[in-house]
Amino acid sequence: MFDIKSITRKNILNMQAYSSARSEFKGKADVWLDANENPNTTNLNRYPDPLQLQLKGEISKLKNVPLEQIFIGNGSDEAIDLLFRAFCEPGKNKATIFTPTYGMYKVSAAINNVELVEIPLTKTFELPNQQTITSKTKEGGLLFICSPNNPTGNSIELERIRQVAAEFKGIVVIDEAYIDFSPNKRAVSLLGEIPNLVVLQTFSKAYGLAGARLGMAFASPEIITILNKIKPPYNVNTLSIKAALEVIQNKEYVQEQIAQIIIERKRLRIALLNLLFVQKIYPSDANFLLVEFEDSESIFTQLIGKGIVVRNRNSQVKNCLRITIGTAEENQKLLNVLNEISR
Ligand SMILES: *Cc1c(COP(=O)(O)O)cnc(C)c1O
DSSP: OOOHHHHSOHHHHHSOOOOOHHHHOOSOOSOOOSSOOOSSOOSSSSOOOTTOHHHHHHHHHHHTOOGGGEEEESSHHHHHHHHHHHHOOTTTSEEEEEESOOTHHHHHHHHTTOEEEEEEOOTTSOOOOHHHHHHHOTTOSEEEEESSOTTTOOOOOHHHHHHHHHHOSSEEEEEOTTGGGOOSOOGGGGTTTOTTEEEEEESSSTTSOGGGOOEEEEOOHHHHHHHHHHSOTTOSOHHHHHHHHHHHHTHHHHHHHHHHHHHHHHHHHHHHHTSTTEEEEOOOSSSEEEEEESSHHHHHHHHHHTTOOOEEOTTTSTTEEEEEOOOHHHHHHHHHHHHHHHO
């Protein structure tokens, strides 16, 4: 049986969480003299709900996950950092990533003094076979799978995720930052059967709130309790909570935007493939395309000269640029400039 206590850092198990004024008294009252706030209203003079229960109620309905299995962080980057702090003893436990992938796992590992095991994805950016993974991850700790993966754009099948999690004795983190652009089944559907699973999602991509810094972690109530215990008391601010509640109310509008981005993704792919210096475009379930050029550095520099910034991923995948799907107008500008360069 998977026992969450056995893989949690001892100091985290033993510590007492900070008890804020807003978490000690939760009842109804008229006069609030418990938190040393300025009593004059600015709409922001009160501390936010430390557990963001109203927002979690809406996310629970939206994602079909029970409220006690939801953590909200200051971006999913905060959840990533908290997972290291909770489940990796510095200098002792390890974290595993499959490269190329999102850069923050490596940065968080370094900040927390946790050794990183980097296992390369296959040529088509699939997970290597289970034997390879098992032999390199015997010690447990944290294991990250990004799906759809950044910067490659492809997804990992849930069946593979199930297999990896069953063999792994630490925590398996599925980062689904781009899942809203993907037709595939969500990993939250596995939460009931896999106790060592954490699924990350975010309001930063499809939901258009990158500036609000709101990330979600879905996991067992035991794991969520630990994350809540070690997070800063007021990690999500009132303005961001309000912005998220509004965007959830307008979720049909978000769906329209996602559909539009997916149409543009297809259009951009077809148009880019017409350019002679484009070698290859990888399949994408996300809101970007990983495009291989004859000489990516040269294209990158020329695009910047025309005021168009894409992400240079040459150091991760040779001669590749990662191009975010913009508005129809932005994408057309990109295509016009690339057509000019090709002449
Ligand atoms: C963009 C992105 C995130 C989002 O991070 P936030 O802190 O929620 O903005 C997480 N994971 C991956 C793989 C990403 O590309």
